[in-house]
Amino acid sequence: MEPNHSRRATLSDLxxxxxxxxxxLNADLVISLADVPLIGVNLRAAIAGMETMVxxxxxxxxxxxxxxxxxxxxxxxxxx
Amino acid sequence: MKGNYLYGVVPTGSQKELGxxxxxxxxxxxxxxxxxxxxxxxxxxxxxxxxxxADASRWVISHQDVVEKMWERFSVIAPSSFGTVIKGExxxxxxxxxxxxxxxxxxxxxKTLVGKAEYGVQIFWDLKKIGEDVVSENQELVWxxxxxxxxxxxxxxxxxxxxxxxxxxxxxxxxxxxxxSVHDTIAGMVDSVVxxxxxxxxxxxxxxxxxxxxxxxxxxxRTDEVKLGLYLDEINGVDGxxxxxxxxxxxxxxxxxxxxx
Numbered sequence: 001m002e003p004n005h006s007r008r009a010t011l012s013d014l015x016x017x018x019x020x021x022x023x024x025l026n027a028d029l030v031i032s033l034a035d036v037p038l039i040g041v042n043l044r045a046a047i048a049g050m051e052t053m054v055x056x057x058x059x060x061x062x063x064x065x066x067x068x069x070x071x072x073x074x075x076x077x078x079x080x
Numbered sequence: 081m082k083g084n085y086l087y088g089v090v091p092t093g094s095q096k097e098l099g100x101x102x103x104x105x106x107x108x109x110x111x112x113x114x115x116x117x118x119x120x121x122x123x124x125x126x127x128x129x130x131x132x133x134a135d136a137s138r139w140v141i142s143h144q145d146v147v148e149k150m151w152e153r154f155s156v157i158a159p160s161s162f163g164t165v166i167k168g169e170x171x172x173x174x175x176x177x178x179x180x181x182x183x184x185x186x187x188x189x190x191k192t193l194v195g196k197a198e199y200g201v202q203i204f205w206d207l208k209k210i211g212e213d214v215v216s217e218n219q220e221l222v223w224x225x226x227x228x229x230x231x232x233x234x235x236x237x238x239x240x241x242x243x244x245x246x247x248x249x250x251x252x253x254x255x256x257x258x259x260x261s262v263h264d265t266i267a268g269m270v271d272s273v274v275x276x277x278x279x280x281x282x283x284x285x286x287x288x289x290x291x292x293x294x295x296x297x298x299x300x301x302r303t304d305e306v307k308l309g310l311y312l313d314e315i316n317g318v319d320g321x322x323x324x325x326x327x328x329x330x331x332x333x334x335x336x337x338x339x340x341x
Contacts, residue, residue: 001309001316003199003327007141010326013200016276017297018144021332022161023089 083165084111084120084175087146088330090154091190092117101149103142111172113179116186118166119150119157120175125167151330156194158186158335189336196271197328199298199305201312203262204281204290207251209320214250221246255293262294262315269308270300274333290322297333 004010087108093115098108102121110117130136140162147159168174179186215221224243228236267273276295300308309325316323 001313001323001325003305003309003325005327005329010200013326013329014144015140017198017329017332018140018147018159018162020161021335022159023086023164023335024161 081125081167081169082171083123083125083167084118084171085123086160086164086166086175087119087121087143088150088157088159089179089186089190090117090119090150090157091115091187092154098150102146103139108146111175111179113176113183116179116183116190118175118179119146120166120171122171123165125165129163147330156190157330158189158193159330159332161332185336192271193299193331193334195301195303196299196331197302197305198331198333199300199308199325199327199329200276201266201294201296201298201308202292202324202326203258203294203315204292204322204324205255206320206322207289207291210254211247211251213320214247214254215243218246218250221250259294263296265311266296266298266308269304269311270298272299272334273297297329299331299334302328 007014085103085106087102090110092110092112095112096110096117098110098119100107102108106121106123108119108121110119129139143162147157151157151159166175166178215225221243224239224246228239228243231239263273263275274297276297278292278295281290281292298308305328312323312325315321
């Protein structure tokens with residue numbers, strides 16, 4: 001089987017990694033943005049339904065050439 | 081006070097301006113120390129993460145987008161958690177000092193990550209189906225099941241409870257045995273395995289009463305992805321089991337924790 005890397009299908013897997021893991025610096029050097037643990041809880045709850053993600057067009061594409069977010073294309077947003 | 085919002089550390093000898101690809105269009109750049117660079121954008125340390133879910137999600141996804149772009153551009157990255165800001169009177173200076181203090185460890189670590197990626201493996205079983213299998217393989221449980229059909233209510237209740245206890249215990253043993261066997265096989269195929277927490281199954285998986293029995297993150301060469309996939313196909317093919325294979329991810333689970341100043 002091939003690993004799934006569709007952003008839509010693996011959003012909660014992404015959150016598990018990007019919110020809880022990675023390089024961690026010590027407290028004197030760095031501050032973590034204070035609301036991050038709360039964000040984790042809220043986002044995970046939102047992802048359970050997926051509606052928020054789709055509704056707010058979070059799957060918009062980024063155009064690497066022009067360095068801009070492409071406008072939302074209604075046809076690309078799937079109904080949940 | 082100012083800070084450098086950190087996306088990760090990459091191996092590069094030259095300073096780069098990467099453009100407005102950061103969170104909310106922030107301008108991303110590298111802060112150099114010899115052959116290493118921190119990928120950052122300049123920010124105020126008292127910025128607030130948006131409290132509404134949509135905007136907060138956008139920020140998190142932007143973070144990941146930058147990490148992935150840097151991964152592609154520099155071939156390897158030690159990614160940072162979302163929401164990490166390096167602070168200081170002169171954040172660039174603090175960043176340089178941090179890189180220099182941890183120079184050898186970062187270089188060594190990045191070397192071990194070249195050509196590798198993280199993959200997630202989650203395995204679920206259909207509790208009902210597996211439970212039925214366990215019952216049918218066990219004489220005592222088969223007997224109890226038969227008895228319960230024709231017994232008086234009181235006795236049936238006691239036997240039902242006994243059956244549930246035995247079944248629960250057998251399922252636990254089966255899950256543990258399964259986990260160990262699969263874990264050991266996977267560990268023999270990949271560079272490194274991190275055991276993750278068991279969670280509830282995602283909503284889109286069918287049937288709905290799947291129970292997660294394994295959750296691991298693996299670090300492996302991208303060229304070994306196919307081999308791992310074939311092994312997971314074998315498991316996925318067994319009636320009652322479902323495998324969820326995700327990735328390739330930047331190696332969030334496999335980067336060290338670096339001490340600061």
